[in-house]
Amino acid sequence: MSKFDADPVDLWEVFTHKANIAGFRVPEYQRTYDWDEKNILRYFEDLAVGLYELQNDPEGRTFLGTLILVESQKNKDEKFDGVTFDIVDGQQRLTTTSLLASVLHKTLSEIFQPTALEDPVILEWLSEEVNYTKQRLQNCIFGFVSPDGVENFPFPRIVRDNDSRAPSLKDAKYNSLIANYLFSYATHITNRKAGLFDFTCDKFVDGTSKRFLSNLKLLQDFVTQLINAQPDESSLDFDSIGLKEIISQDYRFCFSKLPSDPDDADHLIKRAVDIKDINLKPLLVLLCFCSYFLDRVLFTRVIAPKVRYAFDIFDALNTTGEPLTAIETFKPRVVEFENNFGSKYSGSPSEISINHIENFIDTFEKNSERQSEAQNLIVSFALYQTGKKLGYNLNSQRGYLRKTFNAIEEIASKRKYIKNLGNISDFRERFWSGKDLSTQLIDLPENDREICRLLMAFIVSLKTKLAIPILARYYYHSQDTKDWSYFVDALKALAAFIVLWRSVTGTTGRIDSALRGVMYYGNKPSDKVSHGNDEEDLFNGLNIGINSDRKILEPIELKLALKSWLAGKPVEINNKDEWVAKAMTVPIYSHSATLCRFLLLAATHKTAQVPPGSISLKKDKLSLSNDFLKYSYWRSDSIASVEHVAPQQQPHLSGWHTSIYDDSYLVHSIGNLTLLPSGENSAVGNKPWKDKLAFYQIFSATTDQEFKDAVKKAKTDGVTLGEAEDRFRDMLNLPFLTPLAAYENWDAETIRIRTKALLELAWEEIHAWLF
Known part of the structure; x- marks a missing residue:
């Protein structure tokens, strides 16, 4: 049988194979380039995490999986003198790698400004580093062939079946989007064209143009964040290295043009870091990332002699299922630990915890869902245990469990560690798996149960996963101590924090960084601390710690920590006036209908009209007709839909003031929203204001006579109720619509x-939870 080649090789070797004349072709049967944002994020995160983890594992590598190739025997590029490999598996990863190389090359060209450097020694060194790195990156984008033995002509490393590589512009045909982009970038570089590289893909109609440009922008955004972000400012699931790492020996291999003498090299790099008149950190971080990218990122490259053998390998790899999760690779360590230091694994508390985790993960039907749950579990656990910001990279998750578990010496602490992992799984199963929460929190005092169930459901609906380690910390503390005031206070404080943050930023707006910061730092660290100075003295966060012996923050301390993060950028909220002023101009609905739903309930909870029948509300005595902050009401169909009063788009109908649409945010602000049952929402639709007002008066009628009078008035005013009138007669009244039904005019x-x-009323309801 013909020989197979299967080796782990770095990216440099992948693209420079066969004396640097290797090219890759995507066969006709392969789909087009279609990775989405989630794929791109996961890919880039793997690389960034690998670079960051060098400080813990100086020999670390990042594996991008298997690349299955077949050396083409029939070269469709008749005039191409290189060697073509057909890609059987791995084209999405390989293509993204080549695109990222172009982004890195472009970014290096843009941020290195030689004229800004006054130190000639540093200028000479960095010029050599940048030029050397750019030359190496080019090999991942394009290669060269020599049509006359002298002149070099570029060819894109990756083409599709309908492309033709050749040593001249006349004979080369790059019909596919990817090949055209790579060739365009190659000619831009080799021809030394002035200005920034610009690429348009309007002529490509294969359905990938929009996705392609989006992915390029994502890669550029991720690179920009990596080289500029401070530790608590990244919106991504990875940490960026800083100057402290750059000058360490663990990252010294990243600079190939340093002096050979270690002392001279150390002096030079520290001299560059200490330059005050220009910020070299982005450039130095980028050089480190490029070096790691080229030398420490590996594919397992399998070169099959024939296509059918390649497919046999591909089928074998994919019929074995997904790779083992971090939980599955951690379990043998737990078994070994209990068998060696305990009585035995069977029947031990550790077995109970591991079994619980496995049983929960196995409730997911699809293998991909089980993988996802296992990864989410470890991300939550890392924050819970050590305050560690851990991404979804499988190798990083396995390494985290291995290193942190091995670092614990005491047997009791190891068992606590395993129990904590089981607790996070238990918490996710109880509250984060889409189950009805009516049977949860039964140990809470009766007057706290309903609102706490609602707040849990609200946070879950917002998909604020970073809340899990914070809430789990207080949940299990309260469970162990039988003092549920800790959990109740923490849940209310966190809910208020999320509401205030999200209603000002609109989007998640770095809230994940804040929640991670609470687990790691506690109070928001100063700028000095966030840059990596004196960190060791300020680790007062909420995480349990490696030995599971850190005291929990008192609820008052948690509130202080949350308030410190609210007071900082990007929110900068310290009091009611600041919050109301900012939230008033945010189109909250366009970001989160769930948040709007909660704000409307919080605002109208425990209110009364002053005077009766007016539009004004004030907080008053709680009654059955204004008790809105409870789980049973949150799940009720009567508030299932968030409805715009004035339609979202300016309608071509009479009865709506054009002023409503002058400011784009206004129509989506909380003041133009109400809650309706889904059926009634469709009945009201985009009708004029006088029609909607009639419906609101009908819906809020409290007696049969009020209902009849409202219906009669509506018909007199020419409002068509149609077949919905009978349904309205049987529905319960909607008390939160009562003040809305009192308005006569609706304008900006x-x-x-x-x-x-409404915002002031909502603040009055929730501010005490936090302030």
Whole structure:
């Protein structure tokens, strides 16, 4: 049988194979380039995590999986003198790698400004580093052939079946989007064209143009964040290295042009870091990343002699299922530990915890869902245990469990560690798996159960996963001590924090960084600390710690920590006036209908009209008609839909003031929203204001006579109720619509006034949870 080649090789070797004349072709049967944002994020995160983890594992590598190739015997590129490999498996990863190389090359060209460097020694060194790195990156984008033995002509490393590589522009045909882009970038570089490289793909109609440009932008955004972000400012699931890492020996291999003498090299790099008149950190971080990318990122390259053998390998790799999760590779260590230091694994508390985790993960039907749950579990656990910001990279997750578990010496602490892992799984199963929460939190005092179930459901609906380690910390503390005030206070404080943050930023707006910061730092660290100075003295966060013996923050301390993060950028909220002023101009609905739903309930909870029948509300005595903050009501169909009063798009109908649409945010602000059952929402639709007002008056009628009077008035005013009238007669009244039904006019000023009033009422309800 013909020989197979199977080796782990770095990216440099992948692209420079066969004396640097290797090219890769995507066969006709392969799909087009279609990775989405999640794929790109996971790919880049793997690389960034690998670079960051060098400080813990100086010999670390990142594996991008298997690349299955077949050396083409029939070269469709008749005039191409290189060697073509057909890609059987791995084209999405390989293509993304080549695209990232172009982004890195472009970024290096843009951020290295030789004229800004006044130190000639540093200038000479960095010029050599940048030029050397750019030359190496080029090999991942394009190669050269020599048509006349002298002149070099570029060819893109990756083409599709309908492309033709050749040593001249006349004979080369790059019909596919990827090949055209890579060739365009190659000619831009080799021809030394002035200005920034620009690429348009309007002529490509294969359905990938939008995705391709989006992925390029994502890669550029990720690179920019990596080289500029401070530790607590990244919106991504990875940490960036800083100057402290750059000058360490663990990262010295990243600079190939340093002096050979270690002392001279050390002096030079520290001299560059200490330059004050120009910030060299982005450039130095980028050089480190490029070096890691080229030398420490590996594929397992399998070169099969024939296509059918390649498919046999591909089928074998894919019929064995997904790789083992971090939980599955951690379990043997737990078994070994209990068998060696305990009585035995069977029947031990550790077995109970591991079995619980496995049983929960096995409830997911699809293998991909089980993988995802296992990864989410480890991300939550790392924050819970050590405050560690850990991504979804499988190797990093396995390494984290291995290193942190091995670092524990005491047997009791090891068992606590395993129990904590089981607790996080238990918490996710209880509250994060989409189950009805009516049977949860039964140990809480009766007056706390309903609102705490609602707050849990609200946080889950917002998909704020970083809340899990914080809430789990207080949940299991309260469970162990039988003092549920810890959990109740923490849950309310965190819910208030999320509401105030999200309603000002609109999006998640770095809230994940803040929640990670609470687990790691506690209070928001100063700028000095966030840059890596004196960190060791300020680790007062909420994480349990490696030996599971850190005291939990008192609820008052947690509130202080959350408030410190609210007071900092990007939110900068310290009091009601600041919050209301900022939230008034945010189109909250366009970011989160769930948040709007909660704000409307919080604002109208425990309110009364002052005077009766007016539009004004004030907080009053709790009654059956205004008790809105409870789980049973949150799940009720009566508030299932968030409805715009004035339609989202300016309608071609009479009855709506054009002023409502002058400011784009206004129509989506909280003052232009209400809650309706889903059926009634469709009945009201985008009708004019006088029609909607009639419906609101019908829905809020509290007696049969009020209902009849409202229906009669509606018909007199020419409002068509149609077949829905009978359904309205049988429905329960909707008390939160009562003040809305008292408005006579609906314009921009009305919405602003109502927005301010609702936000102030919401603040009055929730501020005590945190302030």
